[in-house]
Amino acid sequence: MKSIKKDFPILSKKVNGKRLSYLDNAASTQKPKAVIDALSHYEMNLHANVHRGIHRLSQEATYEYEKVREKIKNYIHAEQVDEIIYTKGTTESINLLATSLAKLYIHKNDEIVISTAEHHANIVPWQQACQITGAKLVVCPIDQNGDIELDAFNSLLSPRTKIVSISHISNVLGSINPIETMIKNAKKYGAITIIDAAQSIAHLPIDVTQLGCDFLTFSAHKIHGPTGTGILYGKYAHLTAMPPFMTGGDMIKTVSFEKTTFNSPPYKFEAGTPNISGVIGLGYAIDYLSQFSWDEKLNYENSLTKYLIESLSTIHGLRIIGNPSKRSAIASFVLDAAHPHDIATILDEHGVAIRAGHHCAMPLMEHLKLPATARASLSLYNDKEDIDQLCNAIEDTKRIFQ
Amino acid sequence: MSNLIELYRDLILDHNKNPRNFGELQNATKSIEGVNPLCGDKLKLFLLLENDLIKDISFIGTGCAISVASASMMTENAKGLDVNQCLELYAMVHSMLIGKDEIDVERLGKIMALSGVKAYPSRVKCASLSWHALKQALSTNQLTASTE
Numbered sequence: 001m002k003s004i005k006k007d008f009p010i011l012s013k014k015v016n017g018k019r020l021s022y023l024d025n026a027a028s029t030q031k032p033k034a035v036i037d038a039l040s041h042y043e044m045n046l047h048a049n050v051h052r053g054i055h056r057l058s059q060e061a062t063y064e065y066e067k068v069r070e071k072i073k074n075y076i077h078a079e080q081v082d083e084i085i086y087t088k089g090t091t092e093s094i095n096l097l098a099t100s101l102a103k104l105y106i107h108k109n110d111e112i113v114i115s116t117a118e119h120h121a122n123i124v125p126w127q128q129a130c131q132i133t134g135a136k137l138v139v140c141p142i143d144q145n146g147d148i149e150l151d152a153f154n155s156l157l158s159p160r161t162k163i164v165s166i167s168h169i170s171n172v173l174g175s176i177n178p179i180e181t182m183i184k185n186a187k188k189y190g191a192i193t194i195i196d197a198a199q200s201i202a203h204l205p206i207d208v209t210q211l212g213c214d215f216l217t218f219s220a221h222k223i224h225g226p227t228g229t230g231i232l233y234g235k236y237a238h239l240t241a242m243p244p245f246m247t248g249g250d251m252i253k254t255v256s257f258e259k260t261t262f263n264s265p266p267y268k269f270e271a272g273t274p275n276i277s278g279v280i281g282l283g284y285a286i287d288y289l290s291q292f293s294w295d296e297k298l299n300y301e302n303s304l305t306k307y308l309i310e311s312l313s314t315i316h317g318l319r320i321i322g323n324p325s326k327r328s329a330i331a332s333f334v335l336d337a338a339h340p341h342d343i344a345t346i347l348d349e350h351g352v353a354i355r356a357g358h359h360c361a362m363p364l365m366e367h368l369k370l371p372a373t374a375r376a377s378l379s380l381y382n383d384k385e386d387i388d389q390l391c392n393a394i395e396d397t398k399r400i401f402q
Numbered sequence: 403m404s405n406l407i408e409l410y411r412d413l414i415l416d417h418n419k420n421p422r423n424f425g426e427l428q429n430a431t432k433s434i435e436g437v438n439p440l441c442g443d444k445l446k447l448f449l450l451l452e453n454d455l456i457k458d459i460s461f462i463g464t465g466c467a468i469s470v471a472s473a474s475m476m477t478e479n480a481k482g483l484d485v486n487q488c489l490e491l492y493a494m495v496h497s498m499l500i501g502k503d504e505i506d507v508e509r510l511g512k513i514m515a516l517s518g519v520k521a522y523p524s525r526v527k528c529a530s531l532s533w534h535a536l537k538q539a540l541s542t543n544q545l546t547a548s549t550e
């Protein structure tokens with residue numbers, strides 16, 4: 001694949017006088033100029049509230065906003081456009097599910113299965129649902145390599161299992177979970193299956209119809225789109241049955257002081273004026289990525305990830321956390337010599353942007369017996385030079401802390 | 403790189419490697435936990451207070467070099483002070499960390515080694531964690547102090 005760095009204006013910026021090596025893509029990705037231009041075009045030419053106006057601008061904004069549903073439907077291979085709900089992001093998508101399903105479907109002594117390696121966004125909403133309903137949160141263990149323990153997962157499943165909510169890719173370990181098998185096995189017990197695709201949406205092809213999952217969530221800013229926008233995919237039959245999450249304007253058919261009838265999905269779940277430009281930006285981000293074939297993208301990312309792991313492995317005193325059987329473009333590591341925050345500060349001085357901390361996965365950190373890790377995460381626009389710059393900066397960290 | 407050299411001065415690196423007053427104080431009259439929820443740094447302070455005087459002080463915990471070195475220096479400096487002197491010192495250190503002009507360089511002495519932090523807003527909390535905990539321990543009955 002030829003370099004696409006020049007498509008991303010921010011990547012030519014100097015940071016601390018140095019070439020920028022942006023390796024914090026698991027936290028948020030950068031936007032190509034096509035997305036930035038689309039956002040600016042929207043603000044300058046199209047902005048108006050959606051679904052409300054008779055006037056020209058409102059119609060145009062509504063058209064641009066609505067046509068993104070079709071793009072998302074195609075991107076994740078959903079069956080219908082009205083299975084695509086716009087949200088603020090993965091966090092809101094999972095909160096919507098936990099709140100709505102708790103009202104309808106989860107009862108005392110039911111079980112909700114997650115894994116040790118979940119992001120707080122896929123833990124806390126379920127804890128809340130358990131508190132309200134009296135259901136139990138069940139945690140599927142991971143093995144020493146960071147892989148889900150499939151045998152343990154299967155033995156946790158039972159007729160009590162109402163929900164299985166699992167990340168496709170761990171944002172700390174980079175492990176790609178065997179969600180096909182997990183969904184299939186959970187289905188045997190009639191459980192609702194939810195995939196947190198925050199980390200996979202930009203990195204792996206996703207086909208919700210083939211997977212058979214009931215719901216899938218992701219955030220636009222992890223796929224080169226704007227922040228504050230995300231998607232909840234859900235099977236239409238569920239969406240019809242589920243009570244709304246937030247209520248107010250746009251999600252209703254009729255309102256009187258005695259009674260309100262709700263709009264049909266997806267609008268039932270989209271109360272209030274949405275992030276219109278965010279959604280439009282997401283559409284352009286998907287168009288941008290779709291100009292490359294999955295073969296191209298996967299080949300490039302896999303070879304770059306291999307280079308990252310190989311390069312880090314040669315650094316004395318550095319330990320990569322986890323050795324998953326299938327790894328996405330993420331590597332967490334620690335140094336004997338320096339704490340992850342000190343690493344991140346020194347790397348920053350070298351123009352290298354990484355994340356240090358608990359990565360919103362405190363239970364996983366507890367399990368790993370680590371207070372924090374440093375994490376480098378790749379995107380399609382990264383190259384070997386970015387990784388070399390990272391490794392040189394790590395060597396400098398070791399020099400300072402020797 | 404000059405900011406980096408200012409931040410990781412030898413004295414800081416030394417306190418990080420060999421923290422002073424590290425360990426639990428068996429006869430402590432007060433202990434308090436300090437947490438930085440942003441990054442998960444955690445430390446626990448132990449104080450032996452006699453009337454108003456800090457007879458002894460120690461800490462345990464994990465954190466980055468800045469937070470460990472700062473805690474180590476804090477214990478060195480707080481030992482032997484009375485409550486008011488400690489609170490005064492806290493205020494001075496705080497001013498230094500956030501880069502205020504009017505600070506008593508002489509009074510701060512070696513603690514000035516922490517002043518490189520002011521160029522790194524994201525790291526000020528690391529340096530202030532232990533000082534914050536000290537202040538909390540002396541001015542409230544709370545058992546945890548948070549930098550948030």
Ligand SMILES: Cc1ncc(COP(=O)(O)O)c(C=O)c1O
Nearest residue numbers: 089090091119121167171198219
């Ligand atoms: C696996 C995973 N789930 C959920 C989230 C939350 O995403 P957002 O903050 O965009 O809602 C993230 C983001 O870091 C993530 O990596």
